[in-house]
Amino acid sequence: MNRNIRIIRIAAATVIAGAALLVVIHYRVGLAKWVLAGSVERSSDVHAAHTTAPAEKQILYYYDAMSPEHHYDKPGKSPDGMDLVPQYADEDAGMENMPAGTVRLSQSKQQLIGVQTTVVQREKLFRTIRAVGQLTADETKLAHVHLKVSGWIEQVYVDYVGKLVKKGEPLFTIYSPDLVATEQEYLIARRGKQNLGNSGFPEVAQGADALLRAARERLRLWDISDDQIKKLDETGEVTRTLTFYSPIDGFVLDRKAFPQTNVTPDMELYTMADLSTIWATAEIYEFEVPYVRVGQQAQMQLSYFPGKKYSGRVTYIYPTVDPQTRTIKVRLEFRNSDFELKPQMFSDVMLNIDYGNQVVVPQGAVLDSGERQTVFVALPDGYFEPREIKTGAKVDEKVIVLSGLKPGETIVSSGNFLIDSESRLSSAMSGMKH
Structure with a gap:
């Protein structure tokens, strides 16, 4: 009895196990069919998309962006794992006649x-170059007063720096033994000319005339004026002291002439400047130089006189570059009739550039x-x-x-x-x- 029950249980278990196995097998087969169907469906979608693309753009080949020299017939990945990029026919056709790049x-x-x-x-272009300018005296209108003889200053008429003097105005008087001796020689030659001018010997008359001319020329070389020589002719007497006069209209910038001072030709007794025109030196960058030319109009303003502009022009462009600032000096000239502009002032310089x-x-x-x-x-x-x-x-x-x-x-x-x-x-x- 027990044995029959055991056989029945074993048979039942076998049937159940077989049924379970059949269920599993059936499930797996169905799943495989579903997956396969989905794969086929997606594959057909991809294929459809692939087949419709050429209708819009014809794909010539695929390439790896990192190795474009390698071409592939179908999409996918390169050996390096990069997605392949399509090359379309119209892109090549459009780029054939285009410049490189x-x-x-x-x-x-x-x-x-x-x-x-x-x-x-x-367009018509204009530009203004702005620079800082420093005012200086016009170097072509400076006068340096020296003597050509040694002597002693006795009286000084222009006795302070900054004084405005006129051309021909007396500066100082000097006693010079050399000048006195030359005056005496001149008077002697003059009397000789008077006495021997009517000589019956032409050589004597000519010699007296030559001595007089030589003595007169010597006085002139020592800056004795014609008026002073004329006075010497009129009086016939030696003048102990002679007066020296200003050579220009201008301001005294420096003075070393003092009473009772022994002076020699190497001493500069006065430095004078005509400030009716004044220079402004400005520094511009080297890349601006090609657009600046001599004669070009310029304007200038002073900080102490806002709103007022002075008109001038470029007179010189210096030939060297400052190695530290990489700038080049430009010299400008301005009229200064009322003497508002003074040496060593700083100013704002404006150069107007017309590029056309x-x-x-x-x-x-x-x-x-x-x-x-x-x-x-x-x-x-x-x-x-x-x-x-x-x-x-x-x-x-x-x-x-x-x-x-x-x-x-x-x-x-x-x-x-x-x-x-x-x-x-x-x-x-x-x-x-x-």
Whole structure:
């Protein structure tokens, strides 16, 4: 009895196990069919998408962006694990006749990187160069008073620095033994001329005349004026002291003439300056020099006299550059009839530069590598061409274009750095493909 029960239980367990096994097998087969069906469905979707793409854009091949020289027939991943990129036929066709580095950006991508454009124009440009000027006396109107004989100053008429004197005004009197002796020689020669001028011997008369001329010339060489010599002729007497006069109209800048002082020819007794015109020396940067010329008009203002402008002109451009400041000195000349302008004053100098009618672009549109300057010209259908240009002076926020662009062309004014990166990548990839 017990044995029969055991057999029945074993048989039941076997049936249950078999049924369970059949259920598991059936489940797995169904699952496999479901997965396979889903896979086939997705595969058909992918295939459908792949087959419809050429209707819009014909794919020539696929390539690895890191190794564009390697081409593949179908999408997927490269041996390096990179997603393959499609190369479309219309892209190659559109780029065939484009300059090297030209890129094409969709409208959405242009908006994404913030591309802005501007039209190249021709404008009349002006600019003002501002510099600090230091006033100095006109060096061509300076006078340095020296004697050509030794002696002693007895009386001084111009006795302080800063005095304004007129040409011919007495400066001082001097006693000089050499001058007294020369006067005596002159009077003797004059009397000899009078006594021997009517001699029956021509040689004697000519000799007396020659001595008189030589004595007169010696007085002149020692800066004795014709009026003083005339007075000597009239009086016939030696003058113990002689007076020296101012050679110019001007101010006394320095004085070393004092009463009872022994003086020699190497001493500078007065330094005088005619300040009716005055110089201003300004320093400008070397890149500004090409736009400054002799004769160019300039203006000047003084801090102590705001609102008043003085008009002058450039008279000289110095030939050397200061190695520390990289500046060049420019000399300007101003009228100073009322003597408001004084040496050693500081001033604000303004040089107006007229560049004329020039082709200009915004400074931000130019990519300057140091060796060359490049802009991106916007072409139809989203193409951007890199073009090398030659630039000139920068005026405010604009730069003059000397060559490479024409008025009316459209260039990129913002976002050009990102376009430049795209252009460099495109050029590199194009070179690797070929």
